[in-house]
Amino acid sequence: MKTSSTPNKHIQAIRDKARTKRRELREKRRYAANLVKSTKKAVGSADYIASDEGFTKKNRLPPHFKILINNSKKLVFSTRSHTDKRGRLRSLSLRGRRKLFNVLLVLLTNCDFMSGQVGxxxxxxxxxxxxxALMLQYARRFGDSISSSTWYRYIAILENMEIFTSKEIKLYAEDGVTVRSEPSYKWLSxxxxxxxxxxADNIFGSIKASYQKAIKNGLSFVWREHNAPIGHRPTRGLFASHGHHSAHHQ
Known part of the structure; x- marks a missing residue:
């Protein structure tokens, strides 16, 4: 009995396309890392946006970032272990803590502190x-091309530590069957x-000023709701009970 090889060819074509995309992304990260490293434009853990331009005035982050970055560093480097998904205690080496802090810093510099949303x-x-996109920022910030397996390993640690969480987005086509993924909703807890x-009052005052300046410039901090996970309302804001939200987040 003969079987058609068409489905197998289709699966192989999908795999080849995914493999090509992964390779292109790796090359893009390596190029970005090498560029900032060779031109000494890697900003590292300094309070600047990761870019090819380095320490330029326009890329300086708002004042509160310096304190928050330092506090995050203290928190991570004082953490000697974490509990994995199976409830087992895992130790964190000095090198591991350094990598964990670097991954966290990329998330931190993309966070809206009024809601915790990363975007x-x-x-x-x-x-x-x-x-x-976050891994590419990592490459530009540190002059180091992080592998996707390493990135996701440390993302998992941050999830286990209840620092980071995400919810997937799936877009359904009109046929109700075809699914396309979008970058997930992400938060810092x-x-x-x-x-x-x-x-803290002195820090939150700076955060609120930056937020209001962005709103005044026409920027929105409300996620689009497409096939949002059940029970999740991204336009409402995570911390509504804290009392610091404007009507924009309600």
Whole structure:
């Protein structure tokens, strides 16, 4: 009995396309890392946006970032172990803590501290930022091309530590069957943000000023709701009970 090889060819074509995409993303990260490293434009853990331009005035982050970055570093480097998904205690070496802090820093510099959302505010909505884009920022920030397996390993540690969480987005075509993924909704937890001092009066005042300036410039911090997970309302804001939200987040 003969069987058609068409389905196998289709699966192989999908795999080849995914493999090509992964290779292109790796090459892009390596190029970005080598560029900032060779031109000494890697900003590392300094309070600047990761870019090819380095320490330029326009890329300086708002004043509160310096304190929050330092507090995050203290928190991570004082953490000697974490509990994995199976409840087993895992030790964190000095090298591991350094890598964990670097991954966390990329998330921190993409965070709206008013809601905890990780993404990019735009004129009509807040874009969710994909892991590939975050890994590229890592390369530009540290002059080091992180592998996707290493990135996701440390993302998992941050999830286990209840610092980071995400919810997938799946877009369904009109046929109701075909599914396309979008970059997931991502947050830094309220507990973590509190632990690094986000809600302290002197820091939150700076955060609120930056937020209001962005709103005045027409930027939105509200995610688009497409097939949002059940029970999740991204336009409402995670920390509504904290009392620091404007009507924009309600």
């Amino acid at each position: 990019k505010p735009k004129l009509d909505h807040m874009d969710t930022t994909g892991h590939d 309220k507990g973590f943000l509190r632990s690094i001092g986000v809600f």
